[in-house]
Amino acid sequence: MKDTRLSRPLLSLALLLISTLACNLPAIRPKVDLETTQTITALETIVAGTMQVGGDGQPDQPPKSPPPDTHVPTDTPHPTILHEMQPEEPVALLSSLTDLSSLPLADEHRAIGDSFILNLYERPFTAGGMDYLPHLDIVYAELGLSAPWIYVVIYLEDAPPDDAIATYGVEIDLDLDGCGDWLIMAALPLASEWTTDGVRAQHDVNDDVGGLTPLRPDAPNPALDGYDERVFDHGLGPDPDAAWARRDPEHLERIQLAFKYELIDSDAAFLWGAWTDADVKKPLWFDYNDHFTIEQAGDPAITSEYYPLKALAWIDNTCRWAFGFTPIGNEPGLCGSTTLPTPEPDMGYLVCVLRVCTCQPACPPRAEPCTPCELP
Numbered sequence: 304m305k306d307t308r309l310s311r312p313l314l315s316l317a318l319l320l321i322s323t324l325a326c327n328l329p330a331i332r333p334k335v336d337l338e339t340t341q342t343i344t345a346l347e348t349i350v351a352g353t354m355q356v357g358g359d360g361q362p363d364q365p366p367k368s369p370p371p372d373t374h375v376p377t378d379t380p381h382p383t384i385l386h387e388m389q390p391e392e393p394v395a396l397l398s399s400l401t402d403l404s405s406l407p408l409a410d411e412h413r414a415i416g417d418s419f420i421l422n423l424y425e426r427p428f429t430a431g432g433m434d435y436l437p438h439l440d441i442v443y444a445e446l447g448l449s450a451p452w453i454y455v456v457i458y459l460e461d462a463p464p465d466d467a468i469a470t471y472g473v474e475i476d477l478d479l480d481g482c483g484d485w486l487i488m489a490a491l492p493l494a495s496e497w498t499t500d501g502v503r504a505q506h507d508v509n510d511d512v513g514g515l516t517p518l519r520p521d522a523p524n525p526a527l528d529g530y531d532e533r534v535f536d537h538g539l540g541p542d543p544d545a546a547w548a549r550r551d552p553e554h555l556e557r558i559q560l561a562f563k564y565e566l567i568d569s570d571a572a573f574l575w576g577a578w579t580d581a582d583v584k585k586p587l588w589f590d591y592n593d594h595f596t597i598e599q600a601g602d603p604a605i606t607s608e609y610y611p612l613k614a615l616a617w618i619d620n621t622c623r624w625a626f627g628f629t630p631i632g633n634e635p636g637l638c639g640s641t642t643l644p645t646p647e648p649d650m651g652y653l654v655c656v657l658r659v660c661t662c663q664p665a666c667p668p669r670a671e672p673c674t675p676c677e678l679p
Contacts, residue, residue: 384538389497390547390561393454396447398575399661400624400638404442405603406460409435412611414603419615422518422590422636423622426603427460427579430616433603436581437461438556439469441619444577446473446626448564455560457577462555467491469581469617470501471548471558475567476574476623481517481635482510485567486530486586488578489548489560497547497561499538504546504566505530505586512589518636520592527593530586534566542566572627574634582617591615651678 403416405427412433417425427439440460447454455473463469472488490501507530514521535545545566551557567573588594601613622638624630630637651662653676662676 382539384499384543386499386538386544388544390452390454391449393445393449393456393559393561394447395449396445396454396456398447398624398626399443399445400576400621401443402441402577402619402621404460405435405440406437409437411605413605417603419592419597419600419602420520422520422592422620424591424615424618424620426612426616427619428603428612428616430582430601430612430614433611436617438463438467439579439581439617439619441577441579441621444473444621446575446624448626451563451565452561453564453567455575455577456551457558457560457579459556459558459579463491463558465493467581469579470584471560472578472580473560474576474578474620474623476636477567477570479572479574479634482513483507483530483589484512486578486589487546487560487562488580488584488586489546489558492549492558495550495552495555497549499535499543499547501537502535502546502548502560503533503537503586504535504540504562506532506534507589508532514590514593518590518592520597523594523596528587529589570627572625574623574636575626576621576623576636578621579619580617583615591618649678650675652676 403425405414405425408414412428412435414425414428417423427436428434429436437460441457442460443458445454445456457471469491470488471491472486474483475485475487476482477484484507485504487502487504489503492498492501509528509531511527511531512529514524514527534540535542542563544563546560546562548558548560551559583591585594592600595615597609599613600609600615601611602609603612604610623634623636624638625634632639653662653674662678
């Protein structure tokens with residue numbers, strides 16, 4: 304091996320001599336000005352601190368260990384996020400839906416109401432052992448608008464443990480075609496104060512959420528990239544105030560989300576549904592029944608040949624309900640869309656949730672039995 308201890312000083316000396324000669328020749332002027340020097344310095348800094356990153360935001364390879372005499376800083380600097388406004392108390396909750404609770408069948412390690420074919424999941428259980436996770440079990444959800452915020456409140460069967468690794472959120476279909484357009488998810492808030500920590504808003508730019516047949520399973524296709532644009536990430540993005548989350552200060556079993564109406568282009572009418580997810584958490588894989596086969600996903604129905612849950616566990620979601628319009632019943636993913644009766648003019652169905660009854664245009668299939676009522 305050649306001794307580089309001598310070659311490096313000689314190279315430096317040669318470069319110095321060339322630079323000196325260039326400066327003394329009248330027809331030659333050094334072209335390295337201050338701006339170029341700063342650019343080179345910046346590039347050196349970027350190259351030194353950059354490593355290859357994969358599509359999921361994790362390094363493809365672990366960083367190499369620094370030499371023993373290299374100083375490694377103990378704290379990584381984070382950008383300072385300055386907030387100008389934050390949500391207040393959720394009000395004007397004008398749209399609501401009911402979801403089936405798995406608590407009555409929890410001791411039997413099974414669930415009903417799950418439909419892999421319809422992208423409708425009732426899976427608040429661990430994989431394999433089918434242990435019940437009440438902090439992932441959605442029983443009710445509300446959504447409303449109080450400018451400039453849209454509020455979503457997710458009611459759970461039980462309060463999440465403080466150390467739960469779980470996310471809670473809402474999926475929004477602006478086109479009413481069954482294909483989600485926005486997914487806003489928040490890691491379990493640690494307090495009852497509004498925070499942007501752990502909150503992400505993702506958008507489907509190329510309209511491939513749902514694959515070829517929205518909500519229905521397609522053969523797994525690696526070309527599908529689901530929610531491929533991260534617009535908001537822990538306060539980072541064009542608007543640092545775009546999305547927030549907290550626990551309800553008075554009801555720890557309720558998770559509250561708030562995001563700016565303009566984030567979804569202030570769309571006047573849309574479908575929405577709630578999610579919990581404590582295991583998969585891959586927006587790029589939506590819809591999940593286009594990424595997994597039923598054999599891979601498993602099934603919570605004890606009579607199914609695919610029982611128990613496997614790769615698709617620790618999650619729950621709801622059917623979708625309307626905001627800003629009265630559904631006619633054939634909207635994809637709509638609560639009750641598969642068995643929706645046609646009510647008489649100005650008539651709806653009395654939906655009772657948590658002992659509170661309201662007259663709704665349709666009777667969700669997961670709600671308590673509905674009786675006819677006159678719409679307001």
